[in-house]
Amino acid sequence: MPLNIVIKKNLEKDINEIFKQYLIDENLHYLDDDLCFFQYMNFIERSIHPKPRKVLEASTFYVPEKLKKSYEILKTKITEGLDINIYLSNRIFDTNYVDDLFNFEDLVHFHLGSELEIYEKNQKSVIKRSKELAIALVKDDCIIFLAIKNHEDEDIWNNSGYLDTLSEEFPNQIAYRELKELSSDRLTDEEIENARKLGINYTYQSSSNKCYSTIPVLLGTKAKGFKKSLKSSISRVRAKHSNQKIRLIYTLNHHVEDIKNEIVEKQNPGIYEIKLLKILKMDQFLFQIKLIFNGNSETEIILKDDSMSISFRGNSR
Secondary structure, three states: OEOOEEEEEEOHHHHHHHHHHHHHHOOOEOOOOOOHHHHHHHHHHHOOOOOOOEEEEOOOOOOOHHHHHHHHHHHHHHHHOOOOHHHOOHHHHEOOOOOHHHHHHOEEEEEOOOOEEEEOOOOEEEEOOOOEEEEEEEOOOEEEEEEEEEOOOOOOOOOHHHHHHHHHHOHHHHHHHEOOOOOOOOOOHHHHHHHHHOOOOOEEEOOOOOEEEOOOEOOOOOOOOOEOOOHHHHHHHHHHOOOOOOHHHHHHHOOHHHHHHHHHHHOOOOOOOEEEEEEEEEEOOEEEEEEEEOOOEEEEEEEEOOEEEEEEOOEOO
């Protein structure tokens, strides 16, 4: 008997539990709510994936003598593709922290300490915190150092000079932000700060008379929130957990018996074996999973937003 059945299951809670477990595995600070997915993406976005990168420096970039040794060690780690997340802010471990400099401008800051210390909240090793911070743009193939600022400098977080430097010296690295044939106001640092506080995306006219947009901000657990699209983040999640069977498979298995029962109730066609095989695609909010139905008929599950649609054709045996 041929079948053509559509069954819907709500997997929102299950998906949340998967990413909650990822948060626990990383020993991260998180809110135990229904937004664990976004919290984990916030951590992934702000983490730097270890891989060899070139080191580039702005023409005005200057390293004080007392920091040169620490900076050279950091540069070596960058070029060798070692883990440099230990140089980032401790706030990286707070998955609800909103980093405005990163969210709106794609910029990070590195501490330039020379010794390791233990971060008490999660007992992870980090570079000893320093008053001096190196502001940089992290790209897939390079890291561009723009300035070294003191943590107490008024213009460290809201500084239009960073974008001016990138526009003048590294325009190709921020070309994706340029709004061609448009113009904008030259915002003051105070105006930039106010826009960020309100969670407002803004445009900015650089000193080279090019108009740039901010990084589009995605609303997350706060009025202003997490950064841009999650496509690249989810790819990094897959890479990070490539040595595990993705928990989604096991979670979906919990629904198999329910699916069987619904088949029986709708068609009473006989006994069926439904077996989850593999994840075909994991892209943004769309998960596609292939199933084997009766060992020979293929079935697709599509999960979009918070519901799962299962459509299949097969014969009873």
